[in-house]
Amino acid sequence: MSDLSQKISEFISSSLLLDSNVDIAGTASFLEAGIIDSTGVLELVQFLEETWEISVKDEEMVPANLDSLAKLEAFVKRKLGG
Amino acid sequence: MIGTLRHRGPDGRGVFVDRACGLAHARLAILDLSGGAQPMALEGGDLVITFNGEVFNYLELREELATRHGRRFATRSDTETILHAYAVWGERCVERMNGQWSFAIWDRKRERLFCARDRIGVRPFFWTMHEGRFLFGSEVKSLFAVPGVTRALDLHGLNEVLTFWCAVAPRTVWQGINELPPGCTLTIDAGQGSTRRVEIRRYWQLDYTLDETRSTEQCVEELTGLLVDAARIRLRADVPVGAYVSGGLDSSVIAGIVKRHTDTRLQTFSVTFEDPEYDESAFQREVVERLGTRHTTVNASNALIGSVFPELSWFMETPVIRSAPAPLYVLAGLVRKNGFKVVLTGEGSDEMLGGYDIFKEAKVRRFCAQQPDSKLRPQLLRSLYPYMKSLQAQPDAYLRAFFHARPEDLESPFFSHLPRWKLTQQIKGLLGKDAKAELAAHDPIEELRARLPREYAGWHPFAQAQYLESTILLPGYILSSQGDRPAMGQSIEGRYPFLDARVMDWAAKLPPRKKMLGLDEKHVLKRAARDLVPPSVLARPKQPYRAPDAASFIDPSTGKSRYDYVDEMLSGECVAKSGIFDPVAVQKLVEKVRNGSATGVKDNMAFVSVLSTQLVTHRFLDRFESEIPAHDPATHE
Numbered sequence: 001m002s003d004l005s006q007k008i009s010e011f012i013s014s015s016l017l018l019d020s021n022v023d024i025a026g027t028a029s030f031l032e033a034g035i036i037d038s039t040g041v042l043e044l045v046q047f048l049e050e051t052w053e054i055s056v057k058d059e060e061m062v063p064a065n066l067d068s069l070a071k072l073e074a075f076v077k078r079k080l081g082g
Numbered sequence: 083m084i085g086t087l088r089h090r091g092p093d094g095r096g097v098f099v100d101r102a103c104g105l106a107h108a109r110l111a112i113l114d115l116s117g118g119a120q121p122m123a124l125e126g127g128d129l130v131i132t133f134n135g136e137v138f139n140y141l142e143l144r145e146e147l148a149t150r151h152g153r154r155f156a157t158r159s160d161t162e163t164i165l166h167a168y169a170v171w172g173e174r175c176v177e178r179m180n181g182q183w184s185f186a187i188w189d190r191k192r193e194r195l196f197c198a199r200d201r202i203g204v205r206p207f208f209w210t211m212h213e214g215r216f217l218f219g220s221e222v223k224s225l226f227a228v229p230g231v232t233r234a235l236d237l238h239g240l241n242e243v244l245t246f247w248c249a250v251a252p253r254t255v256w257q258g259i260n261e262l263p264p265g266c267t268l269t270i271d272a273g274q275g276s277t278r279r280v281e282i283r284r285y286w287q288l289d290y291t292l293d294e295t296r297s298t299e300q301c302v303e304e305l306t307g308l309l310v311d312a313a314r315i316r317l318r319a320d321v322p323v324g325a326y327v328s329g330g331l332d333s334s335v336i337a338g339i340v341k342r343h344t345d346t347r348l349q350t351f352s353v354t355f356e357d358p359e360y361d362e363s364a365f366q367r368e369v370v371e372r373l374g375t376r377h378t379t380v381n382a383s384n385a386l387i388g389s390v391f392p393e394l395s396w397f398m399e400t401p402v403i404r405s406a407p408a409p410l411y412v413l414a415g416l417v418r419k420n421g422f423k424v425v426l427t428g429e430g431s432d433e434m435l436g437g438y439d440i441f442k443e444a445k446v447r448r449f450c451a452q453q454p455d456s457k458l459r460p461q462l463l464r465s466l467y468p469y470m471k472s473l474q475a476q477p478d479a480y481l482r483a484f485f486h487a488r489p490e491d492l493e494s495p496f497f498s499h500l501p502r503w504k505l506t507q508q509i510k511g512l513l514g515k516d517a518k519a520e521l522a523a524h525d526p527i528e529e530l531r532a533r534l535p536r537e538y539a540g541w542h543p544f545a546q547a548q549y550l551e552s553t554i555l556l557p558g559y560i561l562s563s564q565g566d567r568p569a570m571g572q573s574i575e576g577r578y579p580f581l582d583a584r585v586m587d588w589a590a591k592l593p594p595r596k597k598m599l600g601l602d603e604k605h606v607l608k609r610a611a612r613d614l615v616p617p618s619v620l621a622r623p624k625q626p627y628r629a630p631d632a633a634s635f636i637d638p639s640t641g642k643s644r645y646d647y648v649d650e651m652l653s654g655e656c657v658a659k660s661g662i663f664d665p666v667a668v669q670k671l672v673e674k675v676r677n678g679s680a681t682g683v684k685d686n687m688a689f690v691s692v693l694s695t696q697l698v699t700h701r702f703l704d705r706f707e708s709e710i711p712a713h714d715p716a717t718h719e
Contacts, residue, residue, distance in 0.1 A: 015600035039465045055453070
């Protein structure tokens with residue numbers, strides 16, 4: 001797992017989840033799995049902005065960008081211009 | 083003077099008088115019960131000290147002073163260690179001390195008085211100049227006991243209370259009375275031809291230069307090691323040491339460490355509340371069951387809070403805006419009743435390790451302010467306070483204004499604290515015409531700008547918020563009106579492992595992301611606490627310590643005052659006589675409380691502020707002479 005994914009995974013695991021045994025990397029949809037709700041997504045975006053010093057617009061807060069670890073990694077990399 | 087401080091030291095009394103200097107001491111005997119009497123002299127009387135507090139690393143300092151510098155010790159006390167440390171290292175001795183203290187050393191050869199206060203302001207130190215004499219004491223009342231010393235309220239100090247919740251040292255709420263700021267030393271020369279100028283030097287400050295080199299696991303390990311040792315050296319005493327258990331994370335961690343890492347047979351103490359909104363007894367029971375401590379509780383009913391508030395005002399010596407100090411006074415009384423003099427508590431953790439809601443709130447507000455057009459972000463502001471129905475229904479623009487979460491707010495160096503300070507300042511609407519006129523040009527927030535350290539602007543916003551909280555509210559209110567004063571009012575000494583010098587220095591350098599991961603407060607501490615506290619305590623949302631405010635003084639079920647003093651202090655006549663608040667505005671507020679419509683935080687704070695100011699001025703200005711102990715020879719020195 002990349003350092004970026006590792007950091008996001010650690011955040012979700014310790015800040016958004018009560019159950020520490022969830023396979024975050026293997027989850028296809030955080031929304032479907034009940035891992036992230038409407039408040040959780042804002043906390044997640046705040047974490048991304050704080051950690052990688054990026055800026056996320058309202059229209060970017062969509063499942064296509066945020067709904068799995070792989071999507072998140074791709075999104076952050078895109079924002080970083082990588 | 084010393085007669086007014088009997089509560090701080092009921093176990094002994096001592097006086098030293100020299101040609102140019104007099105020192106007095108009231109002793110709470112904790113270390114070296116037989117050999118630690120004060121004032122204590124060294125080197126044939128060339129150095130004499132009066133000292134309140136503890137130097138917890140005195141054994142290590144003593145070892146170094148004896149082996150490397152050949153110092154010989156006559157007692158087992160930490161007091162003597164300070165004298166030797168001063169003799170060897172001079173005024174920089176304080177940099178080596180780890181503890182909570184205020185002291186004064188008379189250096190006879192140099193004809194100089196050297197005074198110091200601990201880093202973060204656990205122990206108090208007040209001073210004034212009167213007719214060319216330098217007077218100092220642990221409490222303001224000891225200075226007022228000197229005939230001729232002016233007793234008058236400083237409205238600028240009150241203005242700070244009605245902004246920051248406390249006056250900010252060196253200012254106090256009393257004209258001409260100064261507080262030595264935490265982390266500072268003070269010297270004054272008394273020799274012939276000296277200017278008698280007071281010199282104040284800062285020897286310590288929180289340094290938020292972040293250390294990004296360590297992993298979270300390393301940080302957890304380091305913090306655990308530091309806290310274990312901080313608690314261990316705070317158990318040094320020749321009397322039994324107890325611990326408070328609030329039901330929250332911090333006190334549970336400390337009690338857990340003592341239980342696991344020392345062989346101390348721990349006794350714990352808790353305060354419970356009549357009102358379930360404030361009561362944490364279910365969590366307290368879980369902690370106590372897990373630790374297996376001997377445990378005692380006391381219930382701070384609303385009526386009891388109201389009942390002790392006047393006598394506590396005598397000890398606090400300042401107006402306060404919440405009733406929260408009162409249950410702690412009741413709790414300290416329980417400790418005393420059980421034969422204890424010393425308790426460990428969890429204070430300081432929220433400031434040092436990032437636990438307060440104000441830090442979380444600032445983070446979310448910043449998140450919102452950064453994108454003013456976002457429709458989604460204000461939802462996170464609402465989620466901070468799900469139980470506040472009015473907040474949920476508020477349109478975004480109002481929400482942003484209330485929380486100071488607009489782009490222009492981001493430019494303030496006080497961004498984190500603007501909502502609290504601006505809300506508190508609304509109480510000033512109750513001030514009378516003359517007081518308002520006198521304060522028209524005084525803006526405490528602007529004044530604070532000039533006092534910020536040079537490095538402040540370069541610190542991370544989270545560190546800036548921590549700095550403000552750790553240097554204003556912590557010493558000025560938490561460690562004073564909720565710490566030293568209610569405890570010492572019952573002759574109890576609080577000890578704070580989270581305020582260990584090493585813990586504070588280490589925590590300041592801990593990156594904000596490790597303090598609050600996302601919105602998970604005290605993240606590293608929680609990781610360190612996994613094996614020490616019950617899982618339910620670890621998982622529970624932080625509950626700020628609060629107590630019922632107006633309801634402690636006026637019974638909500640009847641609308642009637644619980645005690646005569648409430649009616650007396652808030653009467654139009656009494657308010658007019660004090661000349662601080664507008665009697666008509668106060669009557670309106672009191673009516674609102676009586677008819678049950680003063681349900682908000684602002685009205686409750688305003689009510690307690692007025693009552694508290696009235697009580698303090700009544701006792702310290704109107705009837706001070708009758709309050710101080712009579713027929714006490716020591717008061718006439």
